[in-house]
Amino acid sequence: MRNSSLLILCSIFALAGTARAADVQMSIEPQLISLLDRAVLKVEFINASGKALDIPQVDGLNIQYRGQSSETSIVNMKRTSKVVHTYLVTPSKVGDFTIGPVTAQYKGGDKELSAQLRVIKPRDDKEAQAISELMYSQISSDREAPHVQEPFGLTLKVFIRDGVQIDGNFSIRGGMPENGMDGELQWEIVNRTRQEINGTIFGVYTLVSTAKTLTAGTFTFQPQVQMNVIIPRQNRRSYGFDDPFFGDFFGRQETRPIVLDCNRLEVNVRAVPVTGRPDSFTGGIGIFGFNVEVGPKEVKAGEPITVKMRISGKGNLSQITPPQIEESHDFKLYDARTVATDNPNEICFEQVLIPKSDSVTNVPPIKFSYFNTKTTDFRTISQGPFPVQVEAAPQQAAQVIATVPSTIQQETKILGRDIVYLKPAPDHWKNESDLNWYRKPLMRILLALPLLLLILVTGGTARKNKLANNVALARRQKAPKAARKQVQLAEQSMRKQDESAFYEALWNALAEYFGHRLNLAPGEVSLQAVLSSFSDAEEDLRALFSVVEQRRYGIQSEQENSKDEMKSLLHKLTATLKACERIKV
Amino acid sequence: MKLFLSMCTALALSSLTAFAQQEQFSSAQIAYDAGRYAEAVLLYEKILDQGIANPEVHYNIANAYFKDSDLPKAVWHYQKAWYEMPRDPDVKANLHFALNAAGAIEAKPAFTERLLCSLSKSEWIIAATAGYLLLILLLLLLQVKTSRRLVVKLCLVPLGIILLSTFGWLRWNQLQTHPDWVVVKTEATALFGPVKGSTAHFKIPIGALVRQRSIDPKGWVEVEYDGKQGWLETEYISRISP
Structure with missing residues (x-):
């Protein structure tokens, strides 16, 4: 009976182990979809393993690989294992499509696979032949040929046919020049209107951005606008086992990401000419105004005058370096610094200069040169001279200024006619680690x-201060040392067979240890006083005190060998004191 | 015995090396005096290749490079010598002379910058150590019965030294993040952006010293020169500071 059961079980497993022949199949589900729908393409390796196939591009379809799964099933005692590669097929126009043929390799050999898909017009819009007719985007520039560093506006319009529902979020993925742009473009939705185009109403979203290039050349803009279209889920099922775009809570609708078609915009950016560039050019490209304020206008020699330079207008304000004030022996110039300003279309620099003498009558003219992108030439705006009244400084200050040589004089003095001669060999040779x-x-x-x-x-x-202020603690610290000293004396007396000195030393050991330990006066050490704090060692202490006192007063022991008793007593004393040392009082 | 022998061998070897370096240094000086500047450069380079980093060697090789009409390398070595001997008038004068010869504009340091550069990094560390030891000594004095108020007041002196030394040390440490570079190629033009073909901003003469502001991983360095900032490709410049 037992053997027959085993035989049946083995037969079942043997049958289950019988696998079907290896094969590879391609299927698409469903084979009929509308323009706004999607299908799932599966490549199944049956009883074989295989890599994901490189599906060739099909015009009008976007095929994306989504992943791999495997499954094993036993049907009618036959075990089947599958490796399934899944692709998501998104149509962009209506029509009949053939995916493949594509050759799949598996252990049974090569096999050509293909699948058929029909895409029909959406139910809501019977006219649209392609997604690009339902929704698309257009990009344009406000400047045909801007210059390098010149900001120019880009406008991106997103057209969505009336009736198509979107979730309102746009993301712009790629399609921008990779090199030569000054920072990333920041898009902002500025307008939303409805517009009639060829008899059809479209919702139009307008996004704007400002671009600026670092180099000259042709820059191509073809942004890929991705948006999420909300599609009713009636008669549809969600195909994406790993599709991140799930429907609403009740599963009545699903969100489908779509990348919109966009026109290609080429912007030819011109270089700023090198010829004719004035020395006072400080990088400004655009159209600017220049204003200079100088103050205070009445100072003493050696006092600072602040020059405030404002550049306002449209252009690369952040790239402009401060206009140069002409160097002069009359002034000491400090570095210009940028000052914060509330106006975003303005940059302000502040520079301090100090007149060195009362002969100064004005601050020299200050020039600001920039490249005018409208007239395509360099323009120079000059402000000043600015009259100032400089009084002579008090005598002491004047002397100080007079002794400070100007930079040029200093150079003349230092330079001489040649470099200074070589240095002698060092006393010690140092390597990098020595330094x-x-x-x-x-x-x-x-x-x-x-x-x-x-x-x-x-x-x-x-610690010393603490002991000085706390007598009890100081005596507590002394206790073991004092006892040890007396124990040593007792040992010496024992060796000399001097019994009276031995017992005296033992008594002193007890008296000094407990006197210090309990902070007692010398005459206050008694068995009662000690037992009140060391009750744990009562028995030993009583015996010790009793014997030591008896021997001190001449009461002899019954033992014949007094040396043995002395040894035993000394041992007991040491052990008892050690035990007491461990007891917390 | 073995230890003694090995110590004697090490001592003898180091003496021999030092003697060889001394010989090379003297030979380089002879070559320099004879106007054979290229040979002097080679001899000084040999010393530097042995790991020697005395500022005197950098100074002398800079002189030889200068005489050999290699301004960028002269400036490079003068600046290297200046890091270790910031108060040395010869180094300062020759660096100034070389920069003038290159037509380069020297940065005008502010008072604090001049103060913090008056000592080298090692000197600031020595000052900080001295301040630290003095502070420890004063704090030890506080343990003894002395005028506590006076000692506490005196503690301000080492604290001040330590604080100033920290600033000095930080100043030199800035060279790690904002190192100095020397322009080694002609036609070095700083651009407005770290991209080839970007608008030219200003030209920098060969041999000029520039300070790094930031760096772009694609081989561009934002440099500051004469109060202006612009981008240069690294092939145009050679880094001096560590």
């Missing part, structure tokens, strides 16, 4: 030593 001596571990250890010393001394001093 970086401070990075050596020994240096760190040496630096730590004084700190360690400080910590030790501080700790020691603190």
Whole structure:
């Protein structure tokens, strides 16, 4: 009976182990979809393993690989294992499509696979032949040929046919020049209107951005606008086992991402000419105004005058460096600095200059040159001279200024006619590690030593102060040492066979230890006083006190060998004191 | 015995090396005096190749490069010598002379910059260490019965030294993030952006010293020169500071 059951079980497993022949199949589900729908293409390797196929592009379809799964099933005692590669097929126009043929390799050989898909017009819009007729985008520029660094506006319009529902979110993925742009474009939705185009109403979203290039050349813009279209889910099912775009909570609709078609915009960016560039050009490209304020206008020699330079207008304001004030022996010039301004179309620089003498009558003219993108030439705006009244400084200050040589004089003095001669050989040859001596571990250890010393001394001093202020604690610390001293005396007396001195030393050991330990006056040490604090060692203490006192007063023991008794007593005393040392009082 | 022998061998070897370096240094000086500047450069380079980093060697090789009409390398080595001997008048004068010869504009440091550059990094560390030891000493004195108020007041001196030294050390440490570069190629034009074909901003003469502001991984360095900032390709410049 037992053998027959085993045989049946083995037969079942043997049958289950019988696998079907290896094969590979391609299927698409469903084979009929509308323009706004999607289908799932599957390549199944049956009883074989295989890699994902490179499906050739089909005009009007976007085929994206979504992943691999595997499954094993036993049907009618036959085991089947499958490796399934799944692709998501998104149509962009109506029509009949053939996916493939594509050759799949598996262990049974090669096989050509293909699948058929029919895409029909959407139910809501019987006219649309392609998604690009339902929704698309257009990009345009406000400048045909801007210059390098010149900001130009880009307008992106997204057209969505009336009736198509979207979730209102746009994302722009790629399609922008990879090199030569100054930063990434920041798009902003500025307008939303409805517009009639060829008898059809479209919702139009307008997005704007400002672009600026670092180089000259042709820049191509063809942004890929991705948006999510909301599609009713009636008569549809969700195909995406790993499709991130799930429907609403009740599953009545699903969201489908669509990348819109867009025209190609080419912008030819012109270089700023080098010829005719004035010395006072500080990088400004655009159309600017220049205004200079100088103040205070009445100063003493040596006092600062502030020059405030404002450049306003449309252009690359952030790239403009401060206009140069002509160097002069009459002034000491400090570096210009940028000052914050509330106006986004303005940049403000502030520079301090100090008149060196009262002969100064004005601040020299200040020139600002920029490249005018409208007239395509360099323009120079000059402001000043600015009259100032400089009074002579008090005598002391004047002397100080007079002794400071101007930069040019200093140069003349230092330079001479040739370089200074060679240096003699160094006393010690140093290598790189010698120069970086401070990075050596020994240096760190040496630096730590004084700190360690400080910590030790501080700790020691603190302990000393504490003991000085706390007599009980100080005596407590002394107790073991005092007892040890008396024990040593007792040992010496024992060796000399001096019994009276031995017992006296034992008594002193007890008296000094407990006197210090309990902060008692010398005459106050008694068995009662000790037992009140060391009750745990009562028995030993009683015996010890009793014997020591008896021997001190001449009461002899019954033991014949007094040396043995002395040894035993000394041992007991040491053990008892050690035990008491461990007891907290 | 073995230890003694190995110590003696090491001592003898180091003496021999030092002697060889001394010989090369003297030979280089002779070559320099004879006007054989290229040969002097080679001899000084040999010393530097042995790992020697004395500022005197950098100074002398800079002189030889200058005489050999290699301004960028002269400026490079003068600046290297200046890092270790910032108060040395010869180094300062020759660097100034070389930059003038190159037609380069020197940066005008502010007072604080001049103050912090008055000592080298090693000197600032020595000052900080001295301040630290003095502070420890004063704190030890506090443990003894002395006029505590006076000692506490005196503690301000080492604290001030440590603080100033920290700023000095930080100044030199800035060279790690904003190193100095020397322009080694002619026609070096700083651009407005780190892209080839970007608008030219200003030209920098060969041999000029520039300070790095930022760096672009694609081989561009934003440099500051004469108060202006622009982008240069790294092939135009050679980094000096560590």
